[in-house]
Amino acid sequence: MAYLNRVSMIGNLTREPEFKKSTSGLSLLSFGVASNRSFKNKQTGELEKDPCFIDVSIWGNAAEYCGPRLKKGGEVFLEGRLKFNTWQDQSGQRSGN
Numbered sequence: 001m002a003y004l005n006r007v008s009m010i011g012n013l014t015r016e017p018e019f020k021k022s023t024s025g026l027s028l029l030s031f032g033v034a035s036n037r038s039f040k041n042k043q044t045g046e047l048e049k050d051p052c053f054i055d056v057s058i059w060g061n062a063a064e065y066c067g068p069r070l071k072k073g074g075e076v077f078l079e080g081r082l083k084f085n086t087w088q089d090q091s092g093q094r095s096g097n
Helices: 061-069
Strands: 007-013 018-021 027-040 047-059 075-080 086-088 094-096
Touching (some): 007 047, 027 061, 047 061
Antiparallel strands (some): 007 075, 018 027, 027 047, 086 094
């Protein structure tokens, strides 16, 4: 059986990109993207928007290339793989993004 993890989306940056270097020297660019789905509400007949907020991480040479070109509010087209992270806060509550 073959597996595929490929994502494509268009959206707008929700915050300024944050550029970092790992301890090994690998570049990392982090930012948020919002993508809206518009649909007509069947009950009211009005057009509604359903936003989807995604945290994005770009590594290596791609991070160095994209960093100076991306700004908050700007439109971006993304292609990559989806990774779901989970963590546990101080009270023991599990969360995910």
